[in-house]
Amino acid sequence: MADVPTTSTSAETAVPPKPRATFNKERNIKYWLRCLRTLLPTEYTSNDLNRTSLAFFCVNGLSVIGELGNLTKPEEHTQWINWLYTCQVPSGAGFRGGPATDLSDRLTPENEIWDPPTLPGTFFCLITLLALGDDLSRVNREGTLEWLATLQRPDGSFAEMRSGIEDLEKDHTLTRDPRFIYLAAAVRWLLRGEEGSLSRDVKDIDVDQAVRYLQSAEAHDYGFGSRPGAESHAGHTFCVIAALSLLDRLHPPKTPVSYPVGLPHPEKTLHWLLVRQQAPTNVEHPDFKQNSHISPPPPSFPPPTTCNGFNGRDNKRTDTCYSFWVVGALDLLKKMHLVDAESNREYLLENTAHIIGGFGKVAGAPPDVLHSCLGTVCLGIFREEGINRVDSALCTALQTKERAESLEWRKKKVTA
Amino acid sequence: MASYDSEEEELDYSTDPRWADVTPLPQDDGENPLAQIAYAPEYTLAMSYLRAIMAANEHSSRVIHLTSDIIRMNAAHYTVWGYRFKTLMFLDRSNSFEDKSTGWSWSWREELEWVGSIAKRYEKNYQIWHHRQLIIDHLDDATGERAVTEGMFELDSKNYHVWTYRQWLVQRFNLFDEEELATTARLLEEDVRNNSAWNHRYFIVFGKPGTDSATEVLEREIEFAKEAILKAPQNPSPWSYLKAVLRKGKIELTTLKPFCEGFSPVLSPDEIKSSHALDILSEIYDQTGDAAKAEKALELLASKFDPVRKNYWRYRRRLLGSQALPTTSGTPIVQAAA
Numbered sequence: 001m002a003d004v005p006t007t008s009t010s011a012e013t014a015v016p017p018k019p020r021a022t023f024n025k026e027r028n029i030k031y032w033l034r035c036l037r038t039l040l041p042t043e044y045t046s047n048d049l050n051r052t053s054l055a056f057f058c059v060n061g062l063s064v065i066g067e068l069g070n071l072t073k074p075e076e077h078t079q080w081i082n083w084l085y086t087c088q089v090p091s092g093a094g095f096r097g098g099p100a101t102d103l104s105d106r107l108t109p110e111n112e113i114w115d116p117p118t119l120p121g122t123f124f125c126l127i128t129l130l131a132l133g134d135d136l137s138r139v140n141r142e143g144t145l146e147w148l149a150t151l152q153r154p155d156g157s158f159a160e161m162r163s164g165i166e167d168l169e170k171d172h173t174l175t176r177d178p179r180f181i182y183l184a185a186a187v188r189w190l191l192r193g194e195e196g197s198l199s200r201d202v203k204d205i206d207v208d209q210a211v212r213y214l215q216s217a218e219a220h221d222y223g224f225g226s227r228p229g230a231e232s233h234a235g236h237t238f239c240v241i242a243a244l245s246l247l248d249r250l251h252p253p254k255t256p257v258s259y260p261v262g263l264p265h266p267e268k269t270l271h272w273l274l275v276r277q278q279a280p281t282n283v284e285h286p287d288f289k290q291n292s293h294i295s296p297p298p299p300s301f302p303p304p305t306t307c308n309g310f311n312g313r314d315n316k317r318t319d320t321c322y323s324f325w326v327v328g329a330l331d332l333l334k335k336m337h338l339v340d341a342e343s344n345r346e347y348l349l350e351n352t353a354h355i356i357g358g359f360g361k362v363a364g365a366p367p368d369v370l371h372s373c374l375g376t377v378c379l380g381i382f383r384e385e386g387i388n389r390v391d392s393a394l395c396t397a398l399q400t401k402e403r404a405e406s407l408e409w410r411k412k413k414v415t416a
Numbered sequence: 417m418a419s420y421d422s423e424e425e426e427l428d429y430s431t432d433p434r435w436a437d438v439t440p441l442p443q444d445d446g447e448n449p450l451a452q453i454a455y456a457p458e459y460t461l462a463m464s465y466l467r468a469i470m471a472a473n474e475h476s477s478r479v480i481h482l483t484s485d486i487i488r489m490n491a492a493h494y495t496v497w498g499y500r501f502k503t504l505m506f507l508d509r510s511n512s513f514e515d516k517s518t519g520w521s522w523s524w525r526e527e528l529e530w531v532g533s534i535a536k537r538y539e540k541n542y543q544i545w546h547h548r549q550l551i552i553d554h555l556d557d558a559t560g561e562r563a564v565t566e567g568m569f570e571l572d573s574k575n576y577h578v579w580t581y582r583q584w585l586v587q588r589f590n591l592f593d594e595e596e597l598a599t600t601a602r603l604l605e606e607d608v609r610n611n612s613a614w615n616h617r618y619f620i621v622f623g624k625p626g627t628d629s630a631t632e633v634l635e636r637e638i639e640f641a642k643e644a645i646l647k648a649p650q651n652p653s654p655w656s657y658l659k660a661v662l663r664k665g666k667i668e669l670t671t672l673k674p675f676c677e678g679f680s681p682v683l684s685p686d687e688i689k690s691s692h693a694l695d696i697l698s699e700i701y702d703q704t705g706d707a708a709k710a711e712k713a714l715e716l717l718a719s720k721f722d723p724v725r726k727n728y729w730r731y732r733r734r735l736l737g738s739q740a741l742p743t744t745s746g747t748p749i750v751q752a753a754a
Contacts, residue, residue, distance in 0.1 A: 039454040046492045046538075047453075054451035079448035086446055098451075099443050100463060101495055106441060106471035114470040114495050128450075165498045165550075168505055172588060173549050175542075220618045220660035226576075229583055229623050231615035233576065274728050275652065293572040295609035301650050301689070301721075308724045314611035314652045316574065338728040369451075 021349035023379060024357070025065060025386040028372075031357030032062040033071060035369055051098030052087055055080075056124040056131075057369035061358075063131045064373075064380050064397045066388045081134045084125045089117045092140025093147035097121035117147060118161040119183040126190050131400045135407055141191050142202050148187055149203045151180075156209030158184045177226035178217055181210050182239035185246040186394060193410030211249050211260040214240045221314075222268035234276055234312040237269070238325040242393045245332045270335055276310040276326045277339055279303040280351065280363070281317050308340060309347035320352045320359045324374035324381075328392035331381050341382050348375050427485065429465045434478060434518075440464035441471060459489045470499060475506040477515045480522060484530065491538040497547050505554070524555055532564060539572055545581040558589045566599065573603055574612040583619060592624040601640075608644050614653040622664055634665040642675065649679050649690035659696070670700050680721075682712045691722040702736050710736050 035058045047054055059080070062068045087095040090107060094117025101115045122144065129136060151159045157176035163169075188205060192198070217224045217240060223232025224240045244250040244262070252262040263269050279299035282288065287297040295315040309318035310326040323344055330336040351363040352375065358367025359375035373395075380390035380397075389398040404410070429435045442464045445452065455463075462485050469479060483500040486493055504527060507513055514521040528551060535544045552558055562585065568578045586592060600617040603610050621637055622629060641658040644651070662669060680693035688694065694713045701710035711733055718729035 036450070039452050042454045042456055044451075044453045045455060045459060045490050048455075048490055049493050049495070051451045051453070054453075058451060076448065079446075080450050083446050083449045086444075097494075099445055099449070100493075101467070102444060103441065103467060103471045104444055106468075108471075111471050111473050114473075114499060116495070118494075160494070163498045164495065165502050168501065168550065170553060172584070173546070173553050175546055219615065220622075221656035225615075226580060229619045230580060231576065231612050271728075274725055277724055279724070293574060294607045298609070298648070298650055301691075302723070305724050313574070314656070315609040316611075338725070338731055340724045340727070343724055 021346065021353075023349060023384050023386045024353070027355075027357035028065055028376065029062070029067055029071060029357070031354075031367060031372060032058060032065075032067075036062065036072065036076075040369070048100050049097045050118075050120055050124075051100070052084070052095065052121050052124040052128070053097075054369055055084070056128045057373040059128050059131050060396055060400075061369065061373045061376055063400065064376055064388055064390055065386060066397075068131065069133075077132050081129060081132050084129050084132075084134075085138050087121060087125050088139065089115065092143040093117055094119075094144050095121040095125040113162060113164040116161040116164070117144075119148075119151065119158065119180050119187065120160070122148075123183045123186050123190075126187065127394060127396055127400065130190075130403050131396060133403075135409075136191075137409070139191070141409070142198055142200060144187070145191055145198070145202045145204075148184055149205050151184065152205050152210070154209070156206065156211070156213030157181060158210075176213075178214055178224060178236045178239040178243060181214060182243040182246075185210070185243040189246045190404055193407075194412045196412040197410055199413075207247050207249070208259050211244065211247065214243055215260060215264050218264050218269075221272055222265050223272040223313075224269075231313060232272060234273070234310065234322050234325045234329075237273065238329045241269075241329040241332050245393045250332060266333070270330075270333060270338075273326050273330055273333075274338055275314075276312070276322060277308050277344065278311050278318055279305070280307050280309065280347070305340065305343055307347045307351050308343040309351070310344070317362060318347065319361050320348065320371040320375045320378075321361070323348060324378040324395070327378050327381050328395065331392040336381065345379065345382065345384070348379060427481070429461055435465060438465055438468050441467035443467075456489065459486075462486050462489065466496065470495070475503040477507065477512065477518070477520050477522070479503040480507075487534060491534060491541045491544060494543055497543045501547060501550055504551075524551060527551060532567075535568065536571065539568075539575060540577075542577040542580075545577045549581060549584055552585070553588065558585055558591075561585055562591070562595070562599070569603065573607060573610050576612070579612050579616060582616065586620065586623075592620055596620045604644065608647050609651050609653060611653045614657050618657060618660060629664055631665075634661060634667070637661045645679075645690075649693065652692060655690075655692040655696070669696065670703060672696060673700050673704075676700070680713075682709055682716060685716055685720070688716065688721055691717055694721060698732065698736075707736060 040054065044054060059068065062071070087098065089096055096102065096115060097118045097120055103111060103115045107115060126136065126139065151161070153159065153174070153176070158180040160175065160180050184205060192204070216228045217226065217230070217236065219225050219230065219232040221232055223234070224237040225231050225233055226236055241250065241263070249261045281296040282299060285297040296317055309320070310322040311318045312322045312325070327336055327339060327344070330339060348359065352359045352361070352365070352371070354360050354367040356367065358372030360367050361371050376387060377390050377395055380387040381392060383389070390396065391398050391401040394401050429440070440461070443460070462482065466482055466486055469482060480500065480503065483496050483503070486496050507522070508524070513523055528548070531544060531548050531551070535541070538544065552561060562582070565578050565582045568575055586596060597617070597620055600613045600620065603613040621633060638658065638661055641654040641661065644654040645658070658672070659669070662672070676693040676697045679690040680688045680697060682694070682697065694717050698710045698713035701707070701713060714729045714733045718726040722729065
């Protein structure tokens with residue numbers, strides 16, 4: 001266990017150092033077991049079409065603290081795995097976002113477009129299956145990868161799914177942003193395996209074009225937005241960096257290459273990411289208004305160094321999830337030692353950790369599954385006691401990633 | 417018979433004669449599912465009718481009511497938005513925006529008004545703005561649309577989805593104009609820290625394809641940023657903007673030296689007002705070979721003016737003299753083959 005840090009306060013003004021907050025594993029276990037075994041509150045209805053993402057946060061949350069195998073029963077795992085497989089569409093080409101669109105026995109070729117597999121659904125089901133110990137043997141690998149390639153557009157971007165109204169869209173009305181390239185890169189990484197491991201030739205995505213799209217989303221301040229010209233946003237910036245990492249295009253090789261690779265300005269983007277770490281908003285400040293959209297009053301100058309979390313954009317408040325989006329991106333860039341880890345730790349454990357377990361979005365907010373999962377994974381990146389080692393690109397326990405890597409079917413087929 | 421035009425009308429599909437011909441399709445959750453949500457009973461019922469209608473590929477006027485009902489309860493239901501748009505296009509093309517038998521009528525303008533009211537209720541939703549985009553593109557008429565986004569900015573002047581929509585409007589209808597510039601100036605007058613407005617200003621001034629930036633435009637934007645910095649020297653947004661304008665105009669960073677020294681004289685630490693000025697000065701001093709001052713600027717950042725990033729400022733100190741921080745945006749993205 002890490003030592004209690006000594007304060008810099010000189011002897012004559014010595015105040016007793018406050019006890020260092022710790023990650024309360026017991027409370028977090030209770031939180032995740034409640035989320036897994038009882039109904040999620042009605043407020044989660046807005047996530048109904050992405051219920052598999054909620055499933056991921058809950059299973060992953062318990063998995064990264066190392067208690068999924070100990071505290072849930074094998075029959076529960078079997079039932080949960082079966083439920084995830086019911087989200088695989090009958091054609092085998094990917095997973096739907098949840099059962100809400102399932103047309104079951106009324107499904108026909110004419111209406112299947114309203115029950116589409118989606119990129120988020122596919123990624124979250126695959127990674128959750130792995131976390132539960134499944135070997136993905138019931139996944140239609142080739143079908144899913146073929147479907148994946150059909151989602152890519154000429155500019156390199158990806159559609160979230162086939163929307164059913166492609167015939168009514170124009171190229172400029174299509175939604176595009178780095179999130180879907182990230183998800184596509186993750187699904188490809190999980191399923192494609194080694195060269196020669198597939199049972200037949202399957203068209204790959206156009207990696208060069210995907211990289212060009214990611215690079216084009218760099219904004220004037222070197223963060224990345226949803227598209228060229230859009231405002232820098234830490235969520236999109238994570239997706240750009242993690243997608244490049246999963247496509248093996250993040251770090252340029254030592255010798256020059258002829259394909260697109262890397263961030264356009266890695267040192268400048270590093271600066272932008274590190275500037276996300278900010279002192280908490282002073283809610284006692286006379287100019288602070290709780291529900292105002294006007295920028296919060298800035299911290300005093302020089303700013304305090306305690307409880308500095310991360311924000312997603314300049315002049316926005318800090319928020320638990322950005323601790324992961326930013327630190328995860330920095331970890332992939334091999335630069336996370338440049339953040340003030342202790343200050344971020346204080347922010348998460350003293351400000352946004354909730355008394356009933358889990359993490360809220362901001363101090364005082366009730367916990368929710370997204371912020372609880374991402375807050376935990378962020379602490380895992382810094383090897384917090386009570387949390388297993390994690391993988392930043394997949395936002396999961398390192399063990400889950402290693403399970404994927406060790407699967408037999410991912411290895412090259414040796415012909416007899 | 418009641419018409420379908422009242423959006424808040426509560427409807428029980430199971431007893432209403434207009435839905436009697438539909439056999440609802442309930443959700444099958446299987447045994448012990450993950451992430452089960454405590455649905456409101458009205459949502460469960462409406463969703464069962466939606467699945468049945470989608471299974472039948474029905475695109476009639478009652479779909480408009482049903483989809484409004486679902487969106488009211490779950491605005492992030494992605495297929496319902498596409499289904500609604502497809503239905504609207506079908507009704508439009510078959511001249512069926514009026515149904516004499518039920519007294520129902522609809523129009524694209526009514527649709528836009530309804531979308532506007534939903535947008536104000538679900539500010540974080542992006543499907544709403546994609547739907548609006550499809551309608552405005554179909555109508556090929558952006559009249560009043562800037563005002564709609566500004567109404568949203570009164571609720572949240574940093575709403576990412578609304579700004580994305582606004583940028584689409586500007587590109588689709590070529591609105592790189594004075595009105596757009598004035599809007600960013602007004603929003604920044606109201607909140608000089610609104611980074612979304614700064615970003616949009618950069619997009620308006622420099623984002624139009626195929627235009628070179630005239631000297632007077634560059635000078636105007638440099639002045640604009642400098643005035644904002646004078647109001648709040650510790651605000652990162654105008655500093656980033658200023659540096660980006662210089663790069664765009666291929667103007668040396670060193671031209672900012674007197675301006676930055678006015679905020680952060682490294683030899684008089686008590687007078688320092690801006691960490692951003694110190695950061696830029698460290699680069700300028702590095703470029704001009706003033707190594708001692710460059711180090712001093714970075715050490716002041718690490719020890720006093722931006723200590724949360726002390727590891728970073730010390731990392732930067734090790735990079736001094738290495739030209740690791742190019743000042744122009746000319747770095748090639750594709751490395752040429754040797």
